[in-house]
Amino acid sequence: MSHDAALHLPRNTGAALVATPLVALAFVNFFLADARDGLGPFLDAFLATQGWSPFSLGMIATFGGVLGMAVTPLFGALVDNSPYKRLLVIIPVTLVTAAALWTLAMPNMAVVVGGQTVTAIVGAVIGPALMGLTLGLVGEAAFPHQVSRNEFWNHAGNVASLAGVYFAATFYGLPGIVVLMVATAIGAVAATLAIDPKKIDHKVARGLGHDEGEEGPSGYSVLAGSRGLIVLAVIMLVFHFGNAPISRLVAQQFSVQLGTPFRTTALITGVAQLTMIGAAVAAPFLIRRFGLASIFIIGLLALPIRGAIAGSIDNFWMIYPVQVLDGLGAGLIGIATPVAAERILSGTGRFNVGLAAVMTVQGIGASTSNIVAGTLTESYGFHAAYWAHGAVALIALIPFLLFRRDVAPPARTR
Template sequence: MTSSPPSEFRRSLIALSILNFFLADARDGLGPFLDGFLATRGWEPFTLGVIATIGGVLAMLTTPVFGALVDASPYKRTLIILPVTFVTMMALWTLASPNGLSVFGGQSATAIVGAVIGPALMGLTLGLVGEARFSRQVSRNEFWNHTGNVASLAAIYAGTLLFGLHGVVGLMLFAALATIAATLAIEPKLIDHQVARGLVHHEEAEVPSGFSVLAGSKGLILLSLVLMIFHFGNAPISRLIAQAFSIQLGTPFRTTAITTGVSQLSMIGMALMAPWLIGRFGLAAIFVVALAALPIRGAIAGTFSSFAFIFPVQILDGVGAGLIGIVTPIAAERILSGSGRFNVGLAAVMTVQGIGASLSNVIAGWLTDLGGYGLAYWVHGSVALVALALFVWGRHDIAPRMPSSAAAADWPPRSAEETPA
């Protein structure tokens, strides 16, 4: 990080928090509301699964390219601002005219462009706070992101009651503008672009493709496989819940606001607790808790059909997906510490996990058509047991106890047993 007055650094950290708060609403367009919105307009679960799968595959294919772009680019703020603007435009198009072209075309374009936001935000964060503070700052980012989600959901719930669809449009525009303003408020000279790519000592390093980084590290491969299996199980459950109760209650935006809001409140709690939990029990233990939450979640959702049971189901989503969202970049940063390949490596992990998430949507739609929502919940929840077993087997490589910058000189990094604790 560049030497600068502490006041500038504090202002940039505040701007980063505000960015994460509003990005919760601005990065995904319609996000969790899409399925409920389209389901009430006659779209079938299988078709909605195909839409999600197409978007996931496109994002999966482009994410490694964007990871390499973030590693190489000194314009990380721009790589957040432009996608947010485009994603908002596509979401407004879908709301205005929910036909085949706007839904398939708009969501596909959103998936491609939106895939750059995650790597850009992680790179900006690492470059701003440095390696030593990265773990704690990731938790703070997640706290403000989920807090922003809850605020957005509450605002959409109230906005649709008062103004209908026009309220949703107004809130989307406001969130996009606020995200852009907060991004611009981060002082660019404070972002160390060498640190942002995980090159701690500023050595010159050739940045390879995402998959060559992936192939060079056992820990990164195992992390990717665990996340692929977990997201295969987890990704469709909230979508299916939104579909089922939106149709049952006839209020897609308000129903989705409630179900997603419970999950986000749980994630806020996890973000607040994560730094202490990681420090007290270690990164591996938090992975175990997160992975174990999904089978329980699927069993509850598959057994009970009353709306009241969405509360424990979505609380467990906060425990599982919430903690996974925090520990994933921390684990990747530890594995890749000193390599100069953090963003492209993390992007490769996100790509592989995207395979699981993308395939799950079509499978979930087929299972729902075959045996109802309950069957889909049971199958996808149970899949996480495989991810848990794989993690327990490879935990020393997936979740090393501390980063070792010395490993950068001898790529790939040594395993946890060979690295000093």
């Protein structure tokens, strides 16, 4: 489907009109960088300075991950069938922000668990809803490029947020953090409301840019019906099992050493986010020139190197190569995954539920890794956890190389 058709505009319509919903979408991604995850990477660092152990933090992260994993496919099906995709962004942002503010005010066990429960359940709908909005606005042909643009603005928003957190914490302390969180939540809601709902093609948004003549599988069965999707899910499970805990552990390690959880985490996370901006810019070129498989291979190779560096160096400066590799690996994989899912499921009408199924399996890897990483850290130290999780990522490369044509098919010719 052409870009113009996806926007319901004739081909002679001015470019400014075409760009309007995409400008709003850029602002949605910019503000969601801070608003979709609540405290996000700052939670571990903040709680570590409150006396929480790595094992306890791993348990909390695992608990939230399992909840999110359980509901993500259901929300993917909801996005496929709902004409209210903007609302499926606005409600979770509001609830996640409220949960984060509650946690900052009273960081005891009951509040932290309750806040993470809310964040995990309602936050799981934001990813599928955002992908559905994107596909419904631009169509299949422009989707890979628009996913890269989304990632660019998301990471730019993260960098701006991290800089804001760093200076707010330095000059205003916790009240400054609270004001920043409320402001970004308001920005995300306003930007989402600025997207004209009439510009969203809900048929295209669920992967029916062209019709195969029969309805695709529904619910969890969408995963079992496609070898490419199954292998993609397995690769994501292994990759995120290795990748998910490393930044958290780095933030815990140096936040406790330096006693500055918000500033330290802002710097550590900011290095990765700046690199992800570069990855988002490079990804469309790499896909066009070398194919979708190229960014999978680069992303999968970055993590083992990252784990080896983190496991070998104990000085604070190691955060720079470690987080640059995180930005490169996770940044490219984050772009490649929805593009691959869209190509695999093109014509089925089950794009969002299929992508959500992959995200669920991915969530199994990410959530279980947290408790494993916490146990390794308490028993053998940070370096052992870095080596172990970096080494696991090498396993993800094997199924990709064996089934790369199924996982990263070429774009459909139109």
